[in-house]
Amino acid sequence: MQVPTRDPRLRVMIAPGLSQAKPADVMRGEETQVAGALALMPKFDGVFCLPGTHSKWVHVSAGEAVSFQTFMTGEMFALLSQHSVLRHGMGGEGADEAAFTQGLTDAMDRPDRISARLFTLRAEGLLNGLTPDAARARLSGLLIGLELAAAKPYWLGQRIALIGAGALSTRYANALALQGQTAEILDATACTLAGLAAANGQIQKVTA
Amino acid sequence: MQVPTRDPRLRVMIAPGLSQAKPADVMRGEETQVAGALALMPKFDGVFCLPGTHSKWVHVSAGEAVSFQTFMTGEMFALLSQHSVLRHGMGGEGADEAAFTQGLTDAMDRPDRISARLFTLRAEGLLNGLTPDAARARLSGLLIGLELAAAKPYWLGQRIALIGAGALSTRYANALALQGQTAEILDATACTLAGLAAANGQIQKVTA
Numbered sequence: 001m002q003v004p005t006r007d008p009r010l011r012v013m014i015a016p017g018l019s020q021a022k023p024a025d026v027m028r029g030e031e032t033q034v035a036g037a038l039a040l041m042p043k044f045d046g047v048f049c050l051p052g053t054h055s056k057w058v059h060v061s062a063g064e065a066v067s068f069q070t071f072m073t074g075e076m077f078a079l080l081s082q083h084s085v086l087r088h089g090m091g092g093e094g095a096d097e098a099a100f101t102q103g104l105t106d107a108m109d110r111p112d113r114i115s116a117r118l119f120t121l122r123a124e125g126l127l128n129g130l131t132p133d134a135a136r137a138r139l140s141g142l143l144i145g146l147e148l149a150a151a152k153p154y155w156l157g158q159r160i161a162l163i164g165a166g167a168l169s170t171r172y173a174n175a176l177a178l179q180g181q182t183a184e185i186l187d188a189t190a191c192t193l194a195g196l197a198a199a200n201g202q203i204q205k206v207t208a
Numbered sequence: 209m210q211v212p213t214r215d216p217r218l219r220v221m222i223a224p225g226l227s228q229a230k231p232a233d234v235m236r237g238e239e240t241q242v243a244g245a246l247a248l249m250p251k252f253d254g255v256f257c258l259p260g261t262h263s264k265w266v267h268v269s270a271g272e273a274v275s276f277q278t279f280m281t282g283e284m285f286a287l288l289s290q291h292s293v294l295r296h297g298m299g300g301e302g303a304d305e306a307a308f309t310q311g312l313t314d315a316m317d318r319p320d321r322i323s324a325r326l327f328t329l330r331a332e333g334l335l336n337g338l339t340p341d342a343a344r345a346r347l348s349g350l351l352i353g354l355e356l357a358a359a360k361p362y363w364l365g366q367r368i369a370l371i372g373a374g375a376l377s378t379r380y381a382n383a384l385a386l387q388g389q390t391a392e393i394l395d396a397t398a399c400t401l402a403g404l405a406a407a408n409g410q411i412q413k414v415t416a
C-alpha cells in the first residue's frame with residue numbers, strides 16, 4: 001500500500017497485515033517475518049511460532065500461511081507480574097529453571113486448573129517462602145504452558161521454527177522439547193530483513 | 209488478636225484470617241462472612257462461593273471450613289478489560305446475556321483453550337463488529353467459566369451458597385444453573401455482621 005509523501009522522489013509503501021475470518025484473528029508485522037523466514041527456507045512446511053507480547057502461531061504449507069492464532073501470553077505475564085496482587089512476590093530475572101518447568105508442567109497437564117494456580121503463587125510466597133525469582137519463573141511457565149496447551153493443534157507432530165533469538169525463544173524451545181518436539185530457532189532481524197527484501201522484490205516486479 | 213490502643217477504655221480486636229498449607233492459600237476477611245453465614249445457617253453443609261476480585265470457594269462440613277481455594281477472576285477481568293489491548297474494544301455494562309453465556313460455555317467446554325479465546329475478542333471487534341458491550345460480557349463469561357471449570361471439585365453435586373447479593377452473584381448463580389446446579393444467594397452485609405457478632409460472642413465467652 002503506497003503512502004502519500006511530500007517529496008515526489010520518495011515512494012513509501014506499507015506492507016499490509018493478515019486477517020483471518022474464523023477464528024477471527026489479525027497480524028500486523030509478524031507476516032513480514034514469516035515471509036522472510038519462507039524466503040530463507042522456501043521449502044519450509046510446518047509452523048512458525050513468534051513468541052512475544054501477542055505470540056503468534058502460523059501454519060504454513062506450500063509457501064502460504066494456511067491459518068494462524070494469537071495468544072496474549074506476554075501481555076498476560078506483564079499484567080500479572082507487574083500490576084496484579086502477584087507483583088508483591090515477584091522479582092529478579094525469573095531464571096529459576098526448575099520453577100519454570102514446574103509451572104509449565106502444571107499448566108500443560110491441567111490447563112483447566114490455571115485459574116486455581118495463579119493465586120497459589122501469592123500464597124506460597126506468604127506461607128512457604130517461595131522466592132520472588134521462583135514465583136516469576138513459575139508464572140512464566142504457567143502462561144507459556146497454557147499457550148502450548150491451546151496451541152497443540154498447531155505444533156503436534158509438525159516441523160516447528162521459532163522466530164526470535166534470545167531467552168524467550170529458548171524457553172519455548174525447551175518447553176517444546178519436554179513435549180518431545182524439536183524446534184529450530186531463527187533470528188528475528190534476519191527474517192524481518194528478508195521479508196522486507198522479498199516484499200520490495202515483488203513491488204519491483206509488479207511496477208517494472 | 210488484640211490491638212494496642214491509647215485509650216484504655218477501648219478494647220479493639222482483629223479477627224485473624226485463614227491460611228491453608230496445601231494447596232497454599234490465604235483468606236483475610238472472607239472468613240468472617242463464612243462464619244456469619246454459618247451462624248445464620250448452622251446446619252449448612254456444602255460450599256460457599258464469594259465472588260469478587262479474588263473469588264473464594266470454601267468447602268464447609270460440620271461447621272468447619274475444610275478446604276478453600278482462591279481464584280483471581282475479578283482481578284483478571286479488571287486487568288484485561290482496562291489495561292490490556294482488549295480495552296480498545298470494551299465498554300458499557302457488559303450486560304449482553306447471550307455474549308456472557310457464549311463466553312461461559314466456551315470456557316467450560318474447553319478451558320484448555322482459554323489462551324486462544326482472549327485475543328479473538330479483539331480480532332472480532334476489528335473484523336466482525338463485535339460490540340464493546342458484547343466483548344465485555346463475553347470476557348466476563350470466559351473468566352467466570354474458567355473459574356467454574358477449575359472449581360468443579362468444589363461445586364459438583366454440592367449444596368452451594370453464594371455470599372454477596374448483586375449482579376455478580378446473579379451471574380454466578382445463572383452460570384451454575386447452566387451446569388444443572390442450584391445456588392442460593394446470601395446477603396454479604398448480613399453475613400459480615402453475623403460473623404462479627406459471632407466473633408464478639410466468642411470473645412465475651414473466653415474473657416468472661
